[in-house]
Amino acid sequence: MKNLTILGSTGSIGVSTLDVVKAYPDMFRVVALTAGNNLELLKTQIETFRPNLVSVLTAEKAQALSRSLTGKKPEIMHGVEGMIAAATASETTMVVAAIVGAAGLVPTTAAIMAGKDVALANKETLVTAGHLVMQMVREKKVKLYPVDSEHCAVFQSMAGHRSQDISRVILTASGGPFLNWGREKLQAATVADALNHPNWSMGRKITVDSATMMNKGLEVIEARWLFDIPVQRIGVNIHPQSIIHSMVEYVDGSVMAQLGTPDMKGPIAYALTYPGRVPSGVKALDLTALSGLTFFKPDTDRFPALQLAYRAADAGESMPAVMNAANEIAVEAFLGGRIGFMAIAEAIEKVMDLHEPHTLASIEEVLEADRWGRRTAKEVLGVGC
Numbered sequence: 001m002k003n004l005t006i007l008g009s010t011g012s013i014g015v016s017t018l019d020v021v022k023a024y025p026d027m028f029r030v031v032a033l034t035a036g037n038n039l040e041l042l043k044t045q046i047e048t049f050r051p052n053l054v055s056v057l058t059a060e061k062a063q064a065l066s067r068s069l070t071g072k073k074p075e076i077m078h079g080v081e082g083m084i085a086a087a088t089a090s091e092t093t094m095v096v097a098a099i100v101g102a103a104g105l106v107p108t109t110a111a112i113m114a115g116k117d118v119a120l121a122n123k124e125t126l127v128t129a130g131h132l133v134m135q136m137v138r139e140k141k142v143k144l145y146p147v148d149s150e151h152c153a154v155f156q157s158m159a160g161h162r163s164q165d166i167s168r169v170i171l172t173a174s175g176g177p178f179l180n181w182g183r184e185k186l187q188a189a190t191v192a193d194a195l196n197h198p199n200w201s202m203g204r205k206i207t208v209d210s211a212t213m214m215n216k217g218l219e220v221i222e223a224r225w226l227f228d229i230p231v232q233r234i235g236v237n238i239h240p241q242s243i244i245h246s247m248v249e250y251v252d253g254s255v256m257a258q259l260g261t262p263d264m265k266g267p268i269a270y271a272l273t274y275p276g277r278v279p280s281g282v283k284a285l286d287l288t289a290l291s292g293l294t295f296f297k298p299d300t301d302r303f304p305a306l307q308l309a310y311r312a313a314d315a316g317e318s319m320p321a322v323m324n325a326a327n328e329i330a331v332e333a334f335l336g337g338r339i340g341f342m343a344i345a346e347a348i349e350k351v352m353d354l355h356e357p358h359t360l361a362s363i364e365e366v367l368e369a370d371r372w373g374r375r376t377a378k379e380v381l382g383v384g385c
């Protein structure tokens with residue numbers, strides 16, 4: 001029996017995780033759940049999974065949740081303290097890190113420091129603090145399982161192989177909703193256009209990241225830390241069908257790939273049950289029903305965010321955390337209708353131009369770099385969000 005904490009249970013990954021968990025009551029027990037603002041969904045999850053502890057964003061939300069619950073209530077906490085308590089709960093053996101953005105960093109690292117295995121969806125944890133996080137994973141001897149479908153595919157494609165035989169990791173990208181849009185049309189892209197992803201159903205922030213291709217850039221940095229491979233040997237192929245989830249190329253020219261119907265329940269179930277496999281509810285793949293699988297190089301002229309992520313990875317130190325923070329602010333401004341689509345990458349580039357990278361020796365220093373990136377992005381954009 002695995003005892004789970006799910007950080008971000010009301011999000012897209014959180015809900016898919018609970019779908020998998022619900023199908024295997026003999027394998028999983030839910031110890032703690034955290035949410036942000038979605039009290040209605042959290043209430044339903046509490047009634048279904050009966051966790052001991054839950055946490056929400058604010059004290060007001062915690063009180064409102066408490067008032068809405070009848071019968072035996074879980075302990076209800078709030079804020080960072082609540083997320084840390086959920087991540088480190090003594091009964092928990094595995095934490096699913098599914099909060100969006102740099103907000104996931106503190107509870108995820110708290111889980112690792114408390115010796116919990118982590119199923120990691122929150123890629124921003126590794127983007128902002130990869131060197132510190134991987135050091136903690138080694139020191140605490142915990143397991144870090146990738147939930148991102150690309151990294152789950154790389155993980156599976158590396159199994160049974162020697163790391164010195166790997167020549168390249170190739171992450172696949174759907175290309176998002178704007179794959180075939182010209183620059184001029186992109187200037188006028190609306191929020192609804194950006195949220196209209198062709199293959200994946202995800203939270204709003206990652207869906208916009210997917211449209212700008214910053215998501216793939218964040219994944220390149222995530223892969224650099226997860227698999228200890230230089231970014232120069234991590235490539236990106238556009239693969240609009242999202243059937244091959246990523247590949248590993250070996251020195252003898254062989255390429256190992258993982259294929260499947262695009263559905264996050266697959267990588268989630270694999271992370272929860274590794275090294276076993278269980279039916280995850282993902283539709284079986286029928287290759288004969290596909291008209292073809294295609295691959296091509298990304299266009300960094302129309303999608304400059306991908307190149308910015310490579311630049312941030314090259315600069316290292318505090319630059320990825322600053323880039324990530326600027327991206328979060330710019331995406332929020334775009335979603336709020338305050339800036340246009342192309343202004344997202346322009347703002348990130350300006351913030352990076354203004355930043356002098358420096359060493360980050362602690363999570364507190366990462367958070368300080370994150371705050372600097374947010375402040376500077378707001379100044380650059382002239383927004384107060």
Ligand SMILES: NC(=O)c1ccc[n+]([C@@H]2O[C@H](COP(=O)([O-])OP(=O)(O)OC[C@H]3O[C@@H](n4cnc5c(N)ncnc54)[C@H](OP(=O)(O)O)[C@@H]3O)[C@@H](O)[C@H]2O)c1
Binds near residue numbers: 264
């Ligand atoms: N969705 C996917 O298919 C997918 C695939 C691969 C990787 N990922 C990664 O997984 C993570 C989650 O993505 P998602 O699509 O599931 O996001 P999402 O649907 O937006 O859900 C985010 C979750 O985090 C909570 N949350 C948001 N801001 C918070 C804050 N400041 N403090 C505490 N909790 C907060 C939300 O709570 P409320 O909703 O209650 O406010 C929600 O439970 C991201 O890092 C993403 O890059 C997602």
